[in-house]
Amino acid sequence: MSDSAKWYVIHTYSGYENAVKTSIEKFVTGRGMEDKILRMEIPMETVTEVTDSGATKEVERKVFPGYVLIKMV
Numbered sequence: 813m814s815d816s817a818k819w820y821v822i823h824t825y826s827g828y829e830n831a832v833k834t835s836i837e838k839f840v841t842g843r844g845m846e847d848k849i850l851r852m853e854i855p856m857e858t859v860t861e862v863t864d865s866g867a868t869k870e871v872e873r874k875v876f877p878g879y880v881l882i883k884m885v
Contacts, residue, residue, distance in 0.1 A: 817850050817885050826878040829854045833880050851883040 824832045833852055840849050855875035862868050 817883050820882050820884060822880040822882060824878055824880060829874065829878070829880050836880075836882070847885075849882065849884045853881045854879075855881065 822832060822836075833854060836849075836852065840846060856872050857875050859871050859873050860868050861871050
């Protein structure tokens, strides 16, 4: 079944990616479609930033803000 699965891109407002992902997960669970959704991701990357004071810190950022990736049949 995973051979027929394809990646799809869901476009949403920037900053609402997690809410959209949660909403889709609730919908899938409610409809009993867990076997159709193989993977859902919001791609993140770790970036080192330099603050105004000169200190460095690691921050997680979205690779594609405003998008949710979903692999489904």
